[in-house]
Amino acid sequence: MTEFIPPGTRYVDLPSPFPMKRGGALHGARLAYETWGTLDAARGNAILILPGLSPDAHAAANAADPAPGWWEAMLGPGKPIDTDRWFVVCVNPLGSCKGSTGPASIDPATGREYRLGFPDLSIEDGADAAHHVVRALGIERLACVIGNSMGGMGALAYLLRHPGARAHLNISGAALALPFSIAIRSLQREAIRLDPNWNGGDYDDDSYPESGMRMARKLGVITYRSALEWDGRFGRVRLDSDRRDDEDPFGLEFEVESYLEGHARRFVRNFDPNSYLFMSRSMDWFDLAEFCGTPRGDQGGDVLSALARIRVDKALAIGVATDILVPLQQQEQIAEGLRAGGADAAFLPLESPQGHDAFLVDFDRFGPAVRGFLDQL
Known part of the structure; x- marks a missing residue:
């Protein structure tokens, strides 16, 4: 599988061995990162961003890579995350x-790709790896840890395992995975594994589980947006006759189907299926209550106890009313x-x-909220 790595990406070598929470260890591992702005003399103006499952480290344009990033409207000089300050x-x-x-x-032990030989991956492993990047940059105390989606989980794990940050901004994140999101991700993983080309994780660019990845991505995109948006954006508009395949009686017929198909095809060859499986499962496994040594109680009391162990001065948790994947109550x-x-x-x-x-597209709402929070620090 060919990797896509933006030209401005830099790396930190992780300790070798790098122990994994659920057993096993990585040798010769690294974490990719990018930076913006200038670290002040006191090294006190650093913000760490932990993204969701699919983004790379290129959140915005920078000197090393002027191409727009996945959070371009939010990050840069004068923007909500103002790199003239941070x-x-x-x-x-x-x-x-x-x-x-x-x-x-x-895998340095075999000279071949890890594939399914990669150690069981947890959200906590990602938090530990990110901490090594922070320390490698000479930062002792972060001004703020920002986590989006999966990164919201990672941010909470980071703050528990590596305390000391002044503030936390959690965007559409969660302290544990709920049954609905677990069910959706389970279907996504099943779609990949049932594709004959997945072949037990042993595929290449010529024999790639494209159908499985397409289905997995479509399922994801459906849950990433809301029924309200689907209705307002596409309605029941049908494709023009020249965009339909009349030889396929069950082919694409509606604009919304065409959108999902196009979105999925742009994604599938730019992401490794095995990586998708491991990262997806890490979210399902995540439960902050494990930090307290006991499973979550029926009422979530242990999760609240775990959250109460996080020590930050200031925090903001932002959610969206139409989010069905990580709903507002989380x-x-x-x-x-955190208040407790x-x-x-x-x-x-x-x-x-x-x-x-919404945090990737609705900047009219998210921009002022993020700017207002950071301005108070």
Whole structure:
């Protein structure tokens, strides 16, 4: 599988061996990252961004790579995350195929790709790896840890395992995976594994599980947005006759189907299927209550206890009312737990119609919220 790595990406070598939470260790592993802004003399203006499953480290244009990044509207001079003030570090998650060590990387013990030989991956492993990047950059105390989606999980794990940050901004994140999101991700993984070309994880560019990845991505995109947006954006508009395949009686017929197909095809050859499987499962496994040594209680009390162990001065948990994948009550829970630990923590529900992915597109709502929080630090 060919990796796509932006030209501005840099790397930190992780300790070797790098122990994994669920057993095993990585040797010769690395984490990819990019930076923006200037670290001040006191090294006190650093912000760490932990992204979701699919983004790389290139969150925005920088001197090394002027191409727009996945959070271009939010990060840069004068933008909500103002790089005239902040020194910003964004990492590519451990397990990914965008520069950090993952299943598509070479296992030094065999000289071949790890594939399914990659150690069981947890959110906590990614948090530990990100901490090594922070320390390698000479940063002793972060001004803020920002986590989006999967990165919101990683940020909570980071703050528990590596305390000391002044503030936390959690965007559409969660302290544990709920049954609905587990069910969706389980179907996504099943779609990949049932593709004959997946071949037990042993595939290449010529024999790639494209159908499975297409289905997995379509399932994901459906949950990343909301029914309200699907209706307003596409309605029941049908494709023009020249865009339909009349020889396929069950082929694409509606505009929404065409959108999903196009989105999936742009994704599939740019992401490693095994990486998708490992990272997806790491989210399902995540439960902050494990930090307390006991499983979550029926009412989530242990999660609140774990959140209360996080020590930050200030925090904001932002969610979206139309998010079905990581619903609002999960961000409300984060704010409640952090307050119990002594943080000045707020919960901000936004009325965006764009669902879970709103933080990637609804900058009119997210921009002021993020700017306002960081301006208070």
